Amino acid sequence: MKDKINMKTIAGRAGVSVATVSRVINQNGRFSAETEARVRHVMEEMNYHPNTIAKSLREQHSRIIGVIVPDITNAHFAGLVLEIEKILFEHAYSTVICNTNESDALEKKHIDALLSQRVSGIIFISGKRHYSLHDVTVVYVDRRPDNYDTDSDCVVVESDNESGGYLAAECLIRKGCKDITMLYARTMDHNQKMRLTGYQKALAAHDLAVRALEADSVSVEAAAAKIKAYSRAGNRLDGLVCTTDLLAIGAMIGLRELGIGVPEDVKITGYDDSALATLYHPTITSVHQPVRDMARKTVSLLLDHMDGRQKESARYVLPVYLAERETTT
């Protein structure tokens, strides 16, 4: 094993003390230009990388942010992670990713591991519960924790789900639909509820009857089954607001099997504006969430709270828009 190279090595080779090397690296205290040049040269030569672990120990913070996400495979979450990681890296933070696979036990384990790592902060993407982690600043994005109301010191960044539901429903109404239904999945979190609320408000505003269908799960099969059952039962239907692009696709598959055309007979909206929405045939009208803005806001809030620049808890709701496509023409 060849001997470790550390500051002492560099200092020795450059004929200075470790303190001076540290000062050069961090552009801190005082040092002459020629000292700097000599130190830098040796560092290059030996391909030296300052040991972040020792630095973290000394400085008492790790410059690591933990990101807890239910499933990185979900395109919407992946988009958020991508942006968050990018922005954090620009601020010289590393991102450690934690997949919980929706398991509470796994989430707990991940949190413990992050606390042991003395992460500078934690971002929960679509986190269900609010943990009051005393020593570390926490931001929730994409979903307000279920116990939001009870506990106050909680920072949340969401998109405007109620408006999303409203916009989708309003679009169908504008296109002349009279028998509109919403299709959501059984596992209904706060976001889904808000979308439902928006949908209800839009219909009420136009004196239309409010109906809703609950699929057993957020899957193509469940959506197809539900919509087929609904249609076969003789219910009239010419507009469908889905809480997810996947549900919209499932619905279309179900309707196709019944020989019902989209958008001729039934117009449909999805939610999330995922890649699917533009690739599918017909292309899907979908509510677009400002993923990049959400990531930006999340990171800036996190950094502000970490610096102590801001203390109060807050909730930010970012605007959405409707991307109109073939399913509503």
Next chain:
Amino acid sequence: MKDKINMKTIAGRAGVSVATVSRVINQNGRFSAETEARVRHVMEEMNYHPNTIAKSLREQHSRIIGVIVPDITNAHFAGLVLEIEKILFEHAYSTVICNTNESDALEKKHIDALLSQRVSGIIFISGKRHYSLHDVTVVYVDRRPDNYDTDSDCVVVESDNESGGYLAAECLIRKGCKDITMLYARTMDHNQKMRLTGYQKALAAHDLAVRALEADSVSVEAAAAKIKAYSRAGNRLDGLVCTTDLLAIGAMIGLRELGIGVPEDVKITGYDDSALATLYHPTITSVHQPVRDMARKTVSLLLDHMDGRQKESARYVLPVYLAERETTT
């Protein structure tokens, strides 16, 4: 600021020395059952989490693995990351995610940051270049680095792209296609080339003419444009092997605009067996890569090399299979 709790705090409260606390935590040396109970109780009580940073500094390794990925948004990469993170976590390793966005400069920066963090290992997902990082063990997955041949100490896990190309072509031949073409994207890496090779071998084995189309990029639009131009130029076509599901979808969109039916007039295969393949209409026959196995193999190789249990470089090629669906019926 309330005072830090560390081993000394715990030791004091439990009436033992820090060494004993450490031994209890790590189940190392000797200690009595009642001492253990007392220590554990105090730890619980104070909600103590051992400081990984100090531990890492002392033990000279971080138990962090860096995963460098071009784009976490790509479903295939996201799947790999998900599995890798899961397996690593089971082995008590953390995963720090590094998106390079295909930028060499960013990749370099990420590598420097990882080396400074003294990561225990680095996994390159679909990495272009092979870096000889002396101090850290490296495994490449999904793609063999371009300079693989020149440098020897390099561990690679791939799936069998040549077989994939062969299987896809063979399926079309079996279904009676005579005028078969491959559609690939200009940015052709080693994997794409292997798929092309497999395709060529299959056609040659059945004495069929080998043709290939190059789309300007791996996008729906480029694929649609290319396939329309090819068809309008009067070329016969009844089978199409695409190197990506996205290209397959693009091709179908282009053909649809020309009134050409899939699979009646032209049969098509995709590659990656992404979510799109089963959701699209018609569902897409696609080559399935063993993502989970690749992740497992990658992690086990990494751990073995880190332990020094294995030293030699190696290349592992995992088998693929063809998921047949509507586009080839």
Next chain:
DNA sequence: TTTTAATGAGTAAACGTTTACTCATGAAAG
């Protein structure tokens, strides 16, 4: 009873940084 061995637990050094003190040098000010 004496010797030997096993057990439980403490002491202190080391890991690689950062930074509060310190100090020598030389220039400017008196």
Next chain:
DNA sequence: CTTTCATGAGTAAACGTTTACTCATTAAAA
């Protein structure tokens, strides 16, 4: 010529662990 002050750079403590040495106590062996 003395005093003051800015500059450049070194010394050593601290961050929170782990672990090689200790050593006292007690049990087993002789």
